[in-house]
Amino acid sequence: MTDSIESQVMAIIAKKRKLDPATVTLDSTFEQLGVDSLDAADLLFTFEDAFGIVVPDEAAQSMKSVRQVVDGIRRLVAERAGA
Amino acid sequence: MRRVAVTGLGVVSPLGLGRDVFWTGLRDGRSGVRRITRFDASTFQAQAAADVPEFDPLQFFDQTTSETLDRFAQYALVAADEAWQQSGVTLDDAARDRAGAIVASAMGGVVSHDESYLRLYGQGNARLHPFTIPRIMNNAAASHVSMRLGLRGPTLSTATACAAAAHAIGEAAEMIRAGRADVMIAGGADAPIAPGVVRAWEALRVLAPIADDPARTCRPFSRDRAGIVLGEGAAIVVLEAWERAAARGAEILAELAGYGATADAAHLTQPGLRAPVAAIETALRQAGLAPDAIEYVNAHGTATRLNDSAETAILKRAFGAHAPRLAISSTKSMHGHAMGASAAFEFVATVLALRHAIAPPTINYTEPDPECDLDCVPNTAREMRIRAAISSSFAFGGLNAILAVRAV
Numbered sequence: 001m002t003d004s005i006e007s008q009v010m011a012i013i014a015k016k017r018k019l020d021p022a023t024v025t026l027d028s029t030f031e032q033l034g035v036d037s038l039d040a041a042d043l044l045f046t047f048e049d050a051f052g053i054v055v056p057d058e059a060a061q062s063m064k065s066v067r068q069v070v071d072g073i074r075r076l077v078a079e080r081a082g083a
Numbered sequence: 084m085r086r087v088a089v090t091g092l093g094v095v096s097p098l099g100l101g102r103d104v105f106w107t108g109l110r111d112g113r114s115g116v117r118r119i120t121r122f123d124a125s126t127f128q129a130q131a132a133a134d135v136p137e138f139d140p141l142q143f144f145d146q147t148t149s150e151t152l153d154r155f156a157q158y159a160l161v162a163a164d165e166a167w168q169q170s171g172v173t174l175d176d177a178a179r180d181r182a183g184a185i186v187a188s189a190m191g192g193v194v195s196h197d198e199s200y201l202r203l204y205g206q207g208n209a210r211l212h213p214f215t216i217p218r219i220m221n222n223a224a225a226s227h228v229s230m231r232l233g234l235r236g237p238t239l240s241t242a243t244a245c246a247a248a249a250h251a252i253g254e255a256a257e258m259i260r261a262g263r264a265d266v267m268i269a270g271g272a273d274a275p276i277a278p279g280v281v282r283a284w285e286a287l288r289v290l291a292p293i294a295d296d297p298a299r300t301c302r303p304f305s306r307d308r309a310g311i312v313l314g315e316g317a318a319i320v321v322l323e324a325w326e327r328a329a330a331r332g333a334e335i336l337a338e339l340a341g342y343g344a345t346a347d348a349a350h351l352t353q354p355g356l357r358a359p360v361a362a363i364e365t366a367l368r369q370a371g372l373a374p375d376a377i378e379y380v381n382a383h384g385t386a387t388r389l390n391d392s393a394e395t396a397i398l399k400r401a402f403g404a405h406a407p408r409l410a411i412s413s414t415k416s417m418h419g420h421a422m423g424a425s426a427a428f429e430f431v432a433t434v435l436a437l438r439h440a441i442a443p444p445t446i447n448y449t450e451p452d453p454e455c456d457l458d459c460v461p462n463t464a465r466e467m468r469i470r471a472a473i474s475s476s477f478a479f480g481g482l483n484a485i486l487a488v489r490a491v
Contacts, residue, residue: 036349036350037288037352037353037389038287038350038352038353041286041287041288044288045286052204056128057128057288057292060288
């Protein structure tokens with residue numbers, strides 16, 4: 001499950017940003033990946049669809065790296081499962 | 084080149100009906116931002132907006148006329164009437180060919196759009212209101228103003244997002260300078276507070292969540308700023324060739340002295356630096372004003388994290404050592420971001436600031452942000468002589484427009 005979120009997030013970023021998947025790692029920041037605020041809004045929309053979650057704005061603001069995205073989504077998926 | 088006089092102002096804003104209530108509201112730091120009640124926004128993240136209170140179209144239009152008008156065009160007509168009346172312009176038949184209107188609307192009749200889509204997709208009713216198209220077209224406001232006032236000169240609408248009204252006013256002035264018209268009605272109108280539009284802005288993640296006190300939701304330049312608050316309304320001005328206004332003994336409210344328009348040609352939503360600075364320089368050059376002659380700036384000041392820090396950098400670059408001496412306010416803190424009407428609100432606010440010798444405040448300022456370290460006239464209006472000012476607009480799509488105003 002965990003690995004799946006991680007790999008899906010990285011695959012989505014690579015695909016949407018047309019990046020070589022090898023360049024997207026858990027430690028990549030949005031800045032390093034050339035993801036600006038508009039790209040980030042687009043990515044979050046894709047993640048919301050892919051994982052069936054809603055990312056609140058506060059959570060979105062703290063998602064500036066792949067790891068932060070994965071952690072955030074993991075938390076939101078768990079919350080949804082628990083609800 | 085001919086000079087351009089401002090001889091009339093009209094406003095329908097979240098602060099109420101008319102330019103007087105608009106000005107006293109801004110001067111007193113009153114917010115027009117409130118909880119959305121026009122539709123059920125309880126599931127929305129953005130539950131606050133600056134809507135026009137207590138506007139009854141039937142107070143201004145008969146039932147039949149009212150039905151042909153989306154809300155944005157209704158606002159434009161009411162504001163145009165007020166501005167026209169103040170100007171005292173009268174036109175004989177030949178003069179009507181040299182009088183026109185440029186009325187901006189970034190979004191057009193989105194309330195009518197929203198209602199028609201609800202009917203079509205939500206209720207499965209394929210028969211839409213026959214006036215849907217005339218209501219939604221972006222030029223509806225410009226066209227209705229020309230019909231109402233009998234203007235047969237150049238008439239069009241601009242749709243350049245948050246800078247649309249600055250382009251409208253600036254281009255109208257250029258038409259007068261170039262001798263293509265002698266009198267121009269110019270300004271902007273928008274009414275974007277509809278569920279589909281608010282949801283679309285939410286998706287971009289730039290709207291501020293409602294504050295405990297809704298009036299405190301929009302906090303430009305403050306460290307705790309949280310984003311845009313949508314607004315609505317219209318502001319319309321009458322521009323006139325200087326000699327014509329002077330010859331008929333009109334009260335000239337201010338001189339629209341300069342206009343600069345540039346494009347970043349870079350990013351869709353992040354403001355640039357080089358092109359906005361160039362727009363300021365162009366406006367000042369046309370006005371024959373040195374940077375240190377500017378005393379007041381009505382900022383774009385949307386209260387997003389990105390805009391306000393970028394705007395601070397723009398002003399520092401454009402004004403250099405003079406930047407810390409500028410009084411800079413974002414009146415959006417009070418009238419919200421009314422899209423295509425915003426720059427018209429702000430131009431009117433700038434003219435009135437000159438006339439009253441008062442810089443309106445940026446309200447809801449709680450905490451300094453090192454990235455926005457210029458003087459934003461926090462919370463309280465300031466009495467000060469203002470001989471020259473600029474009003475700045477930086478639209479999504481990287482389009483910048485600056486209007487420079489000189490006191491008479």
